[in-house]
Amino acid sequence: MTDADLGRLDGLTGFAARTLDLLGEVGVGLLILLETVFPPIPSEVILPLAGFLSTAGSMHLALVVLAATAGSLAGALALYAAGSALGRERSIRLLARIPLLDREDLEGASRWFARHGGRAVLLGRLVPGVRSLISLPAGAERMPVARFVLFTALGSALWNGALILAGAALGRRFDLVDRYSGWLDAAMIAAAAVAVGALVVRRVRRARRRAGARGRSETGGMKTPDDLSVLDALHSTPARRRLSREPIPDDVIWAVLDAAVRGPSGGNAQRWAWVVVRDQVVKDRIASWYLEGWNAAYGGRRDAFLSAEPGELPMSARAFLGAEHLANHLAEAPVWVIPALLGARGSTDPLTGSSIYGAVQQLFLAARAYGVGTNLTTLYRGHEDDVRELLGLPDDALTMCLIPMGYPDGGRWSEPRRKPLEDVVHWDGYGTRRERLA
Ligand SMILES: Cc1cc2nc3c(=O)[nH]c(=O)nc-3n(C[C@H](O)[C@H](O)[C@H](O)COP(=O)(O)O)c2cc1C
Structure with a gap:
């Protein structure tokens, strides 16, 4: 990529392009490491650009995928360590303070995670937003590290590979990936809104049920x-x-x-x-x-x-x-x-x-x-x-x-x-x- 090309890219894409120009594959790994720990930095921008740059000859495609996956893995392990330091009981106690979340739901989620953690980590890597956060419950549940590394590497390689290849295929129009992945984000937001709605309905019903049960025993100052x-x-x-x-x-x-x-x-x-x-x-x-x-x-x-x-x-x-x-x-x-x-x-x-x-x-x-x-x-x-x-x-x-x-x-x-x-x-x-x- 020429300096003139670089100059035309602004904002985050410009920053990513200059980093990749300077550091090559190592830059891919570092940016993805950052992206994993600070999810607002989108891999949908960095990886297609890296794919495009590799077709332009400044990087090797396979090394780009490898570096990106190593970056994802390093970031995921940092979040895993944070989750593990907090531990299951403390995480649940903290989360239970958030309105709409209660212990029962969180423990249900924890049970589910204990049974399906591997699959959750693998598939979670393919979902924007969830990609990074999934490492926290894995750490809190103390999922075996080897298993965590295996599923994270697999899921991340799939996600990173797909975005890198899309960027390589689209060439100079690599920015289309970011534009279209906006649809994916919108779908995620809609799904999250539905989940929150379901949670509200469930909580209200449960509160009513409990009020009913308590109402019966409170007749006469809880003596009846x-x-x-x-x-x-x-x-x-x-x-x-x-x-x-x-x-x-x-x-x-x-x-x-x-x-x-x-x-x-x-x-x-x-x-x-x-x-x-x-x-x-x-x-x-x-x-x-x-x-x-x-x-x-x-x-x-x-x-x-x-x-x-x-x-x-x-x-x-x-x-x-x-x-x-x-x-x-x-x-x-x-x-x-x-x-x-x-x-x-x-x-x-x-x-x-x-x-x-x-x-x-x-x-x-x-x-x-x-x-x-x-x-x-x-x-x-x-x-x-x-x-x-x-x-x-x-x-x-x-x-x-x-x-x-x-x-x-x-x-x-x-x-x-x-x-x-x-x-x-x-x-x-x-x-x-x-x-x-x-
Ligand atoms: C002899 C005996 C000892 C038990 N000890 C414990 C115990 O130390 N801790 C505990 O949480 N439950 C204990 N339990 C409760 C049993 O786990 C419980 O009755 C069983 O799981 C059935 O539970 P459920 O009626 O809710 O299905 C004990 C029950 C018996 C009969």
């Missing part, structure tokens, strides 16, 4: 239980692991425990104690033991749980993220109940727990009626002796679980998913199955 049949409650009491800090009134706690102790115990001995914990210092201490237990049992296998096919591992990716959330936020639940059996310490009787777990389930169902979420947890058990001491329980007591209670903050009163009934029901002896007739 939902009008729920026993069977409805049985079918809509899943483990609730995302709980708000909103306090639970004392009378609700009393009512729930009053329902719990109607449960069965051998000989109606009721050798139990129901410890209500609200003291933050006690909760923080036990929560740290719980987190230790979580990390030892599950936390270390995060990637395996999140990328497993459905049914491959005992816990689904969704349940894992819920349990992980609870492990990190246990101390925030406003109330815990820790039921303990007296005289049960050291017991080897496999039926020991049957003298309290029925009552525990009654607690769950009563809490459900008041709109309070619960879950049965045990991962603090590596510190059973410490917990007993901290709570001042008698020496012979055995804690049977820890129940965090709180008004749900995300999730639904969905029907718990279980294996098909016909597969687990045996008639008059193991192995005799019957079909359930509607």
